[in-house]
Amino acid sequence: MNLTPSPFAPASFPHLPEVKGVRAATGSRGFYARRGVTRDDVFLFAFDEGTTCAGVYTVSRTASADVRWCREALKEGKGLARALVANSGNSNAFTGPKGRDKNEATLAALVATLGVPKEQCFLAATGVIGEPLPDPNYVGAFIPELAAKLSPPDWEAATRAFMTTDTFTKAAGTSLDMDGTTVNFAGIIKGSGMIAPNMATMLGYIFTDAAVAPDVLQEVLQDITDETFNCITVDGDTSTSDTVMVFATGASGVAPITSRDDPRLDSLAMALHSVCLELAQLVVKDGEGAQKFVTIEVTGAASHLSAQIIAAHIANSPLIKTAMAAGDANWGRIVMAVGKSLEPIDDEALAIWFDDVQVAKDGARMPDYSEAAASAVFAKREFTIRVDVGAGDQSATMWTCDLTHGYVDINGAYRT
Amino acid sequence: MNLTPSPFAPASFPHLPEVKGVRAATGSRGFYARRGVTRDDVFLFAFDEGTTCAGVYTVSRTASADVRWCREALKEGKGLARALVANSGNSNAFTGPKGRDKNEATLAALVATLGVPKEQCFLAATGVIGEPLPDPNYVGAFIPELAAKLSPPDWEAATRAFMTTDTFTKAAGTSLDMDGTTVNFAGIIKGSGMIAPNMATMLGYIFTDAAVAPDVLQEVLQDITDETFNCITVDGDTSTSDTVMVFATGASGVAPITSRDDPRLDSLAMALHSVCLELAQLVVKDGEGAQKFVTIEVTGAASHLSAQIIAAHIANSPLIKTAMAAGDANWGRIVMAVGKSLEPIDDEALAIWFDDVQVAKDGARMPDYSEAAASAVFAKREFTIRVDVGAGDQSATMWTCDLTHGYVDINGAYRT
Numbered sequence: 001m002n003l004t005p006s007p008f009a010p011a012s013f014p015h016l017p018e019v020k021g022v023r024a025a026t027g028s029r030g031f032y033a034r035r036g037v038t039r040d041d042v043f044l045f046a047f048d049e050g051t052t053c054a055g056v057y058t059v060s061r062t063a064s065a066d067v068r069w070c071r072e073a074l075k076e077g078k079g080l081a082r083a084l085v086a087n088s089g090n091s092n093a094f095t096g097p098k099g100r101d102k103n104e105a106t107l108a109a110l111v112a113t114l115g116v117p118k119e120q121c122f123l124a125a126t127g128v129i130g131e132p133l134p135d136p137n138y139v140g141a142f143i144p145e146l147a148a149k150l151s152p153p154d155w156e157a158a159t160r161a162f163m164t165t166d167t168f169t170k171a172a173g174t175s176l177d178m179d180g181t182t183v184n185f186a187g188i189i190k191g192s193g194m195i196a197p198n199m200a201t202m203l204g205y206i207f208t209d210a211a212v213a214p215d216v217l218q219e220v221l222q223d224i225t226d227e228t229f230n231c232i233t234v235d236g237d238t239s240t241s242d243t244v245m246v247f248a249t250g251a252s253g254v255a256p257i258t259s260r261d262d263p264r265l266d267s268l269a270m271a272l273h274s275v276c277l278e279l280a281q282l283v284v285k286d287g288e289g290a291q292k293f294v295t296i297e298v299t300g301a302a303s304h305l306s307a308q309i310i311a312a313h314i315a316n317s318p319l320i321k322t323a324m325a326a327g328d329a330n331w332g333r334i335v336m337a338v339g340k341s342l343e344p345i346d347d348e349a350l351a352i353w354f355d356d357v358q359v360a361k362d363g364a365r366m367p368d369y370s371e372a373a374a375s376a377v378f379a380k381r382e383f384t385i386r387v388d389v390g391a392g393d394q395s396a397t398m399w400t401c402d403l404t405h406g407y408v409d410i411n412g413a414y415r416t
Numbered sequence: 417m418n419l420t421p422s423p424f425a426p427a428s429f430p431h432l433p434e435v436k437g438v439r440a441a442t443g444s445r446g447f448y449a450r451r452g453v454t455r456d457d458v459f460l461f462a463f464d465e466g467t468t469c470a471g472v473y474t475v476s477r478t479a480s481a482d483v484r485w486c487r488e489a490l491k492e493g494k495g496l497a498r499a500l501v502a503n504s505g506n507s508n509a510f511t512g513p514k515g516r517d518k519n520e521a522t523l524a525a526l527v528a529t530l531g532v533p534k535e536q537c538f539l540a541a542t543g544v545i546g547e548p549l550p551d552p553n554y555v556g557a558f559i560p561e562l563a564a565k566l567s568p569p570d571w572e573a574a575t576r577a578f579m580t581t582d583t584f585t586k587a588a589g590t591s592l593d594m595d596g597t598t599v600n601f602a603g604i605i606k607g608s609g610m611i612a613p614n615m616a617t618m619l620g621y622i623f624t625d626a627a628v629a630p631d632v633l634q635e636v637l638q639d640i641t642d643e644t645f646n647c648i649t650v651d652g653d654t655s656t657s658d659t660v661m662v663f664a665t666g667a668s669g670v671a672p673i674t675s676r677d678d679p680r681l682d683s684l685a686m687a688l689h690s691v692c693l694e695l696a697q698l699v700v701k702d703g704e705g706a707q708k709f710v711t712i713e714v715t716g717a718a719s720h721l722s723a724q725i726i727a728a729h730i731a732n733s734p735l736i737k738t739a740m741a742a743g744d745a746n747w748g749r750i751v752m753a754v755g756k757s758l759e760p761i762d763d764e765a766l767a768i769w770f771d772d773v774q775v776a777k778d779g780a781r782m783p784d785y786s787e788a789a790a791s792a793v794f795a796k797r798e799f800t801i802r803v804d805v806g807a808g809d810q811s812a813t814m815w816t817c818d819l820t821h822g823y824v825d826i827n828g829a830y831r832t
Contacts, residue, residue, distance in 0.1 A: 062755030062763050094751040096764065096780035129748025130781050240752055318734065318819075319827055326828025332545025335510040336656055339478030347478050348512065364512035365546050403734075405821050411735055412742025 004406060007381065008285035008293060009168035013156040016173035017184035020209040021048035021249025024153035025146040026161040029139065031089025031127065040161040042139065044146040045084040045153070045207075046114060051249045052211075053081035053122070054218035056225045058242035065092050065099030066123040067241060069107075073119045079214020081247050082116035085146075086124035086203060087139055088162045088190070093240035094130040101136035109140035113147045124203050126190065126241050127164055153207075159188045162203055165410055166190050166286055172278035176210075176271045178264055181254040183210040185271055189279040191286075204229065204244040204279050210268055211250030213258040220269050221246050228276040231308075231398045233315045234287035246272065284399045289406025292324050293382045299395040300351075300388040302344040307396035310389060313341040314398075321403035329374035331359045338387060349390025355383050420822060423797065424701035424709060425584035429572040432589035433600035436625040437464035437665025440569035441562040442577040445555065447505025447543065456577040458555065460562040461500040461569070461623075462530060467665045468627075469497035469538070470634040472641045474658035481508050481515030482539040483657060485523075489535045495630020497663050498532035501562075502540035502619060503555055504578045504606070509656035510546040517552035525556035529563045540619050542580055542606065542657050569623075575604045578619055581826055582606050582702055588694035592626075592687045594680055597670040599626040601687055605695040607702075620645065620660040620695050626684055627666030629674040636685050637662050644692040647724075647814045649731045650703035662688065700815045705822025708740050709798045715811040716804040718760040723812035726805060729757040730814075737819035745790035747775045754803060765806025771799050 023046045031041040055074050057067045085106060092099045103123055110121045133139075159169040173186040191202025212220075221244070229244055250256060257265055285293050296315045301307035314320060317337045323330040331352055338345060348363035354377035358366055377383050439462045447457040471490050473483045501522060508515045519539055526537045549555075575585040589602040607618025628636075637660070645660055666672060673681055701709050712731045717723035730736060730753045739746040747768050754761060764779035770793035774782055793799050 058755075059758060060752070060755035061758060061761050062751045062766070091748075094748065094763070094766070094776070094780060096778065098780070129751055130776065131748075132781065240755055318823070322824050322827035325824065328828060332507075332510065332547075335478045335545055336476070339474075339476035339656055342475060342477060345477050347510070350478070350510070360510070360546065362512065364510065364514070365548065403824060405824050407734070408738050408741065408819060408821050408824060411738035412744060 005167045006286045007291055013169055014171055014173065016155045016171055016186040017175050018152060019184045019186050019207045019249065021051060021251025022153055022207050022247070023150040024158050025149035025151065026154070026157045027142065027146050027149070029087065029142045031087060040157060041089050042085065042087045042142060042146065043158045043161040044143065044150065046150050047081050047083065047247055048249050048251050049082070051081045051247055052079050052214040052217055053245055053247045054079065054214065054221040055243065055245040056221055058240060060240050060242070062094055062240050064125060064241045065095060065103055066125045067243060069103050070122050070124070070243060073122055077117065077119035079218065080120045081122060082120040083110050083114055084122045084124070084205065084245070084247070085110065085139065085143070086126070086162045088164050089127040090125055090131055090133060091127050091129050091241050092125035092133070095132045098132040098136065102133050102139060105137040105140035106143065109143035113143050122245065124241065124243050126162060126203055129240060153186070155186060155188060159190070162190045164190065165288055168286055170279060170282040170286060172275045172282070174271050174275055176267055178210065178254050178267065181252050183252045183254055184208060185275050187275040187279050189283060191283045202242055202283055206246045206272065206275055207249070208246065209249045209252035211252070211254055211256035212248045212268065213256060216257055216260055216265065217246055217248055219260065220265070220272060224269065224273045224276050228273065228280040232280045232284045233312065233398065233400050234284060234290070281399055284401050287401035288410045289404040290401035291404055292402040294324055294400050294402070295384040296398045296400060297384060297386040297395065298389065299386065300390050300392060301394045301396070302392040304394045304396060306343045307394050310338055310341045310343050310387070311396045311398040313337045314385065314387065315400035318403055321400070324378065324402035325404045327375065327379045329354060329359070329371065329378040331374065334385065334387060338389060344391045346390035351388040351390070353386040354378065421583045422702045423707055429585055430587055430589065432571045432587055432602040433591050434568060435600045435602050435623045435665065437467060437667025438569055438623050438663070439566040440574050441565035441567065442570070442573045443558065443562050443565070445503065445558045447503060456573060457505050458501065458503045458558060458562065459574045459577040460559065460566065462566050463497050463499065463663055464665050464667050465498070467497050467663055468495050468630040468633055469661055469663045470495065470630065470637040471659065471661040472637055474656060476656050476658070478510055478656050480541060480657045481511060481519050482541045483659060485519050486538050486540070486659060489538055493533065493535035495634065496536045497538060498536040499526050499530055500538045500540070500621065500661070500663070501526065501555065501559070502542070502578045504580050505543040506541055506547055506549060507543050507545050507657050508541035508549070511548045514548040514552065518549050518555060521553040521556035522559065525559035529559050538661065540657065540659050542578060542619055545656055569602070571602060571604060575606070578606045580606065581704055584702055586695060586698035586702060588691045588698070590687050590691055592683055594626065594670050594683065597668050599668045599670055600624060601691050603691040603695050605699060607699040618658055618699055622662045622688065622691055623665070624662065625665045625668035627668070627670055627672035628664045628684065629672060632673055632676055632681065633662055633664055635676065636681070636688060640685065640689045640692050644689065644696040648696045648700045649728065649814065649816050650700060650706070697815055700817050703817035704826045705820040705824070706817035707820055707822070708818040710740055710816050710818070711800040712814045712816060713800060713802040713811065714805065715802065716806050716808060717810045717812070718808040720810045720812060722759045723810050726754055726757045726759050726803070727812045727814040729753045730801065730803065731816035734819055737816070740794065740818035741820045743791065743795045745770060745775070745787065745794040747790065750801065750803060754805060760807045762806035767804040767806070769802040770794065
């Protein structure tokens with residue numbers, strides 16, 4: 001099928017800095033051949049010796065074989081990474097022993113071709129769930145060809161290789177001066193549907209030539225994930241393959257950060273946070289069928305978790321998301337979503353704003369409520385819905401998109 | 417807007433038996449006048465002295481003023497009922513003190529006109545959330561006109577009066593021989609969107625001329641609700657007005673059931689269960705935009721609650737519901753939904769059936785999987801998805817519908 005491009009698609013692929021210590025290659029293994037499509041569908045990243053990594057994975061009880069391997073490798077490999085292979089077109093989830101066989105064959109090929117330890121190789125797969133590969137070595141047999149092409153990354157080509165229903169390539173990068181050395185960050189991400197905030201979402205990879213001890217990198221990534229990837233939703237569905245990983249090659253030559261007390265960690269975490277936030281928001285902006293990007297802010301909650309739960313109920317409500325699509329400032333549905341969250345609220349203190357237009361206060365519609373002013377906000381491509389629930393001083397923010405005919409079309413036609 | 421009729425709309429309104437001790441009247445108060453529509457939008461039911469009742473209401477934290485009053489009346493009135501008034505077009509939710517004023521004025525009119533105790537009068541409102549009525553006595557002033565018209569119920573007219581986005585009138589009835597006396601049941605319901613299984617859904621009323629003590633009736637209704645109204649979903653959204661009530665006039669002349677040990681209670685509960693189940697399923701069949709009616713059965717769960725949670729994740733998943741709409745037998749998405757439930761499962765024992773076609777067993781696709789056979793089931797208007805999660809011996813059933821373009825249209829155009 002032809003997917004209509006998202007209105008948020010950037011004019012061109014963003015400039016990403018060079019990240020020392022990272023090489024990449026992409027190729028077409030043929031995952032899309034039976035649909036009559038030829039496109040790159042596998043990428044291989046290779047990392048210099050000493051590269052550390054951190055990962056956050058789906059909490060799904062039906063996680064893919066690849067996710068299960070990554071969890072094991074992260075532990076067994078002591079946070080070191082030498083290779084990453086991902087394919088699109090098949091998620092290798094719910095494939096039983098065959099899924100594990102595919103991983104073993106791919107890992108054996110990486111060990112043989114690159115001469116690296118097995119448990120420092122990470123795998124990912126995205127696409128159809130439950131369809132076994134034609135043979136266990138389907139990806140493994142392709143590794144030598146990819147390895148021969150390894151070179152400084154063509155970020156755009158890599159991003160294209162793991163797209164599924166994505167309508168545009170999504171990437172973000174930044175640089176940082178650390179002790180007089182420039183440290184670079186490049187992040188790429190794929191994801192459009194089956195997106196819900198549950199510990200990790202989609203496939204996202206951030207590469208940096210900073211040097212960070214694995215345990216520190218893991219803690220930082222987890223904190224950042226809670227404020228970025230876990231705060232987005234497209235449809236409330238959680239993928240079996242969700243993965244976010246950071247690889248730090250140390251090849252910039254900067255001295256390693258080995259403890260949380262290192263004064264340089266703050267600026268590193270801020271840089272990583274900005275890249276992750278941009279990647280996360282790009283996923284919502286390319287949400288299946290999305291025409292609008294909406295920020296949900298909940299304030300006055302009894303706890304941060306409570307604020308998050310209320311925000312998620314608003315961000316996931318099909319009734320609110322269809323109203324966004326229609327440009328209908330249907331604020332009563334926001335009251336409904338707050339109510340069904342079952343979180344502590346003071347319903348007689350509830351207040352609601354659309355951008356700067358207050359539509360409700362003290363648990364009722366504004367006396368001078370203007371439908372025209374409220375509708376003008378809902379007509380915008382990007383806006384903020386803020387709700388104060390009057391039960392405390394905690395807050396949370398989430399990002400969501402509208403529910404359009406495009407979502408229904410895409411998900412009737414595309415076999416994920 | 418013109419709503420496309422549901423494919424499940426019956427050819428005609430069902431035959432309902434006469435329920436002794438119940439009178440009704442309907443009228444057009446003008447709630448839809450500003451949309452240029454003239455239709456009945458208020459009903460009044462009056463019950464003979466001695467009528468008992470039971471009620472189950474939304475758990476929403478932003479419940480309507482009417483729901484709050486009903487909870488209070490159920491307690492203060494000791495389970496006795498003399499009147500029920502409902503209007504469509506305005507839900508009287510999130511209307512603050514004005515909402516309570518409307519209720520007080522309506523109740524005062526009922527007391528003055530019918531000469532009945534205030535706390536034996538029940539109220540309901542459905543429609544737009546958050547819009548205050550033009551004046552507090554808007555419904556109250558209409559009561560004398562309705563009271564003058566009270567007569568044996570025209571069930572179809574009553575059902576029409578409280579419809580909102582419903583595309584057909586929904587009702588069910590049955591009769592029962594009890595000690596040689598015929599006892600009758602008539603149930604009417606409205607609801608199409610904002611439907612999720614959360615203790616009670618929509619506005620549903622069942623009338624019977626059986627005689628049942630209020631505490632017994634309440635227990636029976638709660639048990640039945642858990643297996644009927646709480647097992648349906650259209651969009652996972654929970655209304656601020658959800659109400660299910662049973663009124664038992666005792667006017668059949670049958671001896672009252674006053675304890676749970678009465679041997680006649682089983683047959684009464686079965687009759688009530690059959691009416692509630694039919695009403696609940698009718699709501700799904702008239703789900704906004706629904707073209708398909710799908711039963712979700714989860715077996716092999718660790719507990720009944722766990723089975724319910726897994727079933728709800730399947731029944732509410734937008735990805736599964738769009739696949740149903742497209743007739744795409746996308747069973748991988750069912751694996752996804754089971755996984756995201758976070759409930760205990762044995763993913764290597766997972767099995768899935770579409771009607772009698774088994775598509776997965778032992779945590780993988782069937783070796784002889786036939787896409788044609790699976791698709792043939794998804795092409796049907798009604799079918800069952802059964803999942804065995806291999807973690808125990810508990811089960812649960814839910815009923816859901818597909819997610820279509822119609823849902824997006826209706827909820828962009830209709831202000832609930």
